[in-house]
Amino acid sequence: MAAMDLFGRRWALRLLWELREGPLGARALMARCEGLSSSVLYQRLRELTSNGIVVASADGYALTPQGSSLVDALGPLNQWAIAWARAQEQDGEGPAGA
Numbered sequence: 001m002a003a004m005d006l007f008g009r010r011w012a013l014r015l016l017w018e019l020r021e022g023p024l025g026a027r028a029l030m031a032r033c034e035g036l037s038s039s040v041l042y043q044r045l046r047e048l049t050s051n052g053i054v055v056a057s058a059d060g061y062a063l064t065p066q067g068s069s070l071v072d073a074l075g076p077l078n079q080w081a082i083a084w085a086r087a088q089e090q091d092g093e094g095p096a097g098a
Contacts (some may be wrong), residue, residue, distance in 0.1 A: 006051060010035055011044050013074065016053065016063065020071045054070035 008065040016052060018024060018032045026045075030036055046059055053067040063071060065071055 006047060006053075007037075009047070011040055012048065013079075015044055015048065016067060016071055017078075019054065019061060019067070023057055023059035023062035028060065029095065055090065058076050 009014075014033055014036075015029060018029055024032075026038070026041060029072055030038065030041055033041075045054060045056075046066070049056060049061075053070065054061050055064050
């Protein structure tokens, strides 16, 4: 359950998703995550780093091998979300919160 607590925190999964293609600095992460405050960004990065999911590097923040395997597991969820959003649009309802 500790993993669900960590990844269920606001912005945690989004940060991992943004790091999937390679390291990013804090400014780049904030630019990609509109509405993310710097205090929350650094708190999440500390949590993810202390749990071995993200590592700070000279290039910014990067996924560890464990972080990469987690992002690989998120791929099917992303595909499901895309299909769901399309179905909602076709039904004329639009995704919730849109």
